[in-house]
Amino acid sequence: MPFTGLDIIIPVLVILVLLVLFTGIKTVGQGYNYTVERFGRYTKTLTPGLNLIIPFIDRIGAKMNMMEQVLDVPTQEVITRDNAIVAVDGVAFFQVLNAPQAAYQITNLQNAILNLTMTNIRSVMGSMDLDELLSNRDTINDRLLRIVDEAASPWGIKMTRVEIKDINPPANLVDSMARQMMAERTKRAQILEAEGLKQAQVLEAEGRKEAAFRDAEARERAAEAEARATQVVSEAIAKGDVQALNYFVALKYTEAMAKIGSANNSKVVLLPIEAASLIGSLGGIGAIAQEVFRNEGTAGAQRQAARPPVVRPDQG
Template sequence: MEIALILLALLVLFVIVLLAKTVRIVPQARAGIVERFGKYKGTLPAGLNIVVPFIDRLRYLIDLREQVVSFPPQPVITEDNLVVSIDTVIYFQVTDPIAATYEIANYIQAIEQLTMTTLRNIVGGMDLEETLTSRDSINSGLRGVLDEATGKWGIRVNRVELKGIDPPPSIKDSMEKQMRADREKRAVILTAEGQRQAAILTAEGSKQSQILNAEGDRESQILRAQADREASILRAQGEGQAIQTVFQAIHDGQPDQSLLAYQYLQMMPKIAEGSANKVWVIPSEITKAMEGLGSSIHEIAGIPKDATPRTRVDMGPSEAQLPKPSGSGTSKVVEEAIAAAESASQTPTSAAKAEPAAVDAPVEPAPPVDPTAGGAITPEPPAE
């Protein structure tokens, strides 16, 4: 019994091993290389596959997806004998699993060495400035060479990128100084251009301001001159109307010789007023003014003897009419003479006697004015 159980267990174990050797599961985007007795038998696709146990063997499992490989920095000498470190990144994909398995032992290492040699060849014909600014041309050159060389290995290089180009530290310092100087130069140029534009705009603004100020001054002077002219015209018209009003008032008042002489004497003390008046010159007309107070025969130059009404100045319908004042001493004598002439015309006999008296009667002078009393002395009756 025990032997039977052992045999049964061995049989089950053999079946399990047989199934494991017969059934092969290949993941998606993978390809299995099957060898029979060390010779290529076939390629297993993704999924469940059946092989002959103990005869067929799954040798390699190839990844068919696009792979990314980053290579460490490698020193490269440029045309101007400068050593730069360049690290690259390769994007490739296996298109033929059989060629990738049997045409080359390690295709990743082969791609790395091919990339380094091709990169040295391309960068060796460029100087440092061109190397730093020609990444696209370097990438295109690398991709063309690698794609042509790896085609027989069943590999397609999709893309090549330069991850970094590091020049020596001394070159970095020089480049930084050059870049800093160039930026400072552009900053100085931009500052100078800004100052130039600001100066131009300031000058244009000052010019426009001066033009506007000049135009404003001209208009203000014109308006001020017009205002002064109109003010002068109105002032002259006002003075003319004032003179006409005063002249009309003098004519309406009918001043006589005595009143004007008295006013002339009243103005004399005002002439002597003031602390600066050291010498008082008495005009020669003062004697005539004194004589005019006692008699109306003499007259001051420019003042009429008879206070007869003058021609009235027409000031317009809106001018107020002043009442005529009563006559002075001379006008009373004239009125008495007129009354005597009228009575004589009624009686011829008495008129013949009275006419010589009326004609020969002298005109009595105006009563003298007493300066101390401020009034006129009552006139005496005329002598017969």
């Protein structure tokens, strides 16, 4: 059976229709958005999944990555407010929130974000002193994030984080900082040592003061006791008791001789001529003791005689 022209045209038309249909079917991967342009003008955005466009009229414009992305900030030199030169590098994190704005509001989005971040790093860190720069890294990160995010918001992106990785001062500046830190630590150590010495001297002075006060109090009490003893002896002499005076003199003489004999450098003790009076005084002491014992014996006998007789049962 011979083929006619219609038999050939029909399969060709079917194949063309299928090709056209496949051309209008677009599959978008997860984490991406595609922009659609009709005759060069943006019309809509294709989301992840299966989408249909008009073949030969609509076309895919830009394929935008909607996931969070990381951008390395290369090392650059920054001059601080106190004219110190430091080498700084960092990292920036951003995410596209609006695919049409990111595609049509800026050319070369990543390069724009990179230059914007580097410029603001120089501005923010250049307005700070070196010491403030090294100790306030979190503050720098917060300021950079706020400034860069505000500047990039018209591009349909969100800056999630801007982090400074390394701040490297020159080698000579590092050595100067190390010497300064050592001098500061030495200064603090000397201050602490001086404070400790001061406290020790204060405590020692307080101890001497307390000891002197106690010594004075002891001397005062000894003087009071001496005055009391002298008063007692004086009263005894006034009553006609000469033995009390002899006892008092002998006691003082004995104490003086004991001190002379206990000296470390005294090998031979020479008694003065007046030592004979010491013997007389000792005799007075003996007389006083005999008189006391005799008075006590007499008093005991009188008490014994005054007691009533005891009658035993066997004598009744």
